[in-house]
Amino acid sequence: MIDTHCHIDGEEFVEDIDEVIARAREAGVQAIGVPGINLQSLDTVISVCQRYPDYCYPMLGLHPEDVKADWQEVLKQIKPYFQQDGVKPVAVGEVGLDFYWSREFEQEQLLAFEEQVKWSVELQLPLMIHCRKAQNEMVAILKRYKDQLPGGVFHCFTGNELEAKELLQFDRFVLGIGGVSTFKKSHLPEVLPAVVPLDRLVLETDAPYMAPVPKRGERNEPAFVAYVLKKLAEAYQVSEEEMETATNENCRRVLNIKV
Numbered sequence: 087m088i089d090t091h092c093h094i095d096g097e098e099f100v101e102d103i104d105e106v107i108a109r110a111r112e113a114g115v116q117a118i119g120v121p122g123i124n125l126q127s128l129d130t131v132i133s134v135c136q137r138y139p140d141y142c143y144p145m146l147g148l149h150p151e152d153v154k155a156d157w158q159e160v161l162k163q164i165k166p167y168f169q170q171d172g173v174k175p176v177a178v179g180e181v182g183l184d185f186y187w188s189r190e191f192e193q194e195q196l197l198a199f200e201e202q203v204k205w206s207v208e209l210q211l212p213l214m215i216h217c218r219k220a221q222n223e224m225v226a227i228l229k230r231y232k233d234q235l236p237g238g239v240f241h242c243f244t245g246n247e248l249e250a251k252e253l254l255q256f257d258r259f260v261l262g263i264g265g266v267s268t269f270k271k272s273h274l275p276e277v278l279p280a281v282v283p284l285d286r287l288v289l290e291t292d293a294p295y296m297a298p299v300p301k302r303g304e305r306n307e308p309a310f311v312a313y314v315l316k317k318l319a320e321a322y323q324v325s326e327e328e329m330e331t332a333t334n335e336n337c338r339r340v341l342n343i344k345v
């Protein structure tokens with residue numbers, strides 16, 4: 087399996103990262119995508135990916151919740167990281183829009199997202215997109231670049247059938263499905279098989295957040311992506327092997343992560 091979205095560089099894992107990675111390998115996790123969130127995190131993302139080469143894959147970007155008044159200056163400093171020696175980013179991310187907590191920097195978020203969408207086109211690197219309470223605004227921006235975008239992941243998808251369909255109009259994009267799908271009240275086990283084909287899904291944990299059942303409330307870790315795989319296999323009524331093969335193939339195609 088591949089955990090396409092995991093903040094393994096976070097301080098939550100500083101103490102025991104080797105054990106966390108060992109458990110991930112043991113559980114059958116073959117690769118981990120590690121998204122950057124701000125300038126400081128790029129160094130931890132890159133160093134963790136250099137510590138586990140061909141296993142942890144870096145993504146570079148400015149997270150919408152980290153977009154402040156100085157976003158232009160920050161993006162100017164982030165951009166050169168894509169060209170840095172020895173760093174092979176697999177995506178621009180995580181980037182997007184988040185109006186759930188605050189709209190204080192709404193305009194800045196829109197502008198910073200669009201700028202990073204342009205990077206995706208320019209560098210032909212896929213997008214790892216975070217979107218909360220802002221799908222209309224996000225879709226409007228993506229539409230302007232629809233034909234030029236190489237693809238990407240709508241990370242932590244939790245929407246309904248209409249929202250899924252709207253996102254799937256971007257044909258080189260896939261939905262990232264994580265722990266929420268295992269929650270008792272989640273409608274994802276019905277929504278996804280109804281409208282999302284097997285070739286449009288990837289797995290993720292978003293660790294240390296969003297731990298799946300039966301680990302809900304604990305610190306999440308990449309090994310737990312196995313619970314998401316199991317849940318999705320049940321929902322689609324396919325074997326876990328089939329779900330694993332499909333999602334791995336989607337990762338290869340969209341994120342260029344081969345296992």
Ligand SMILES: [Zn+2]
Nearest residue numbers: 091121180292
């Ligand atoms: Zn994230």
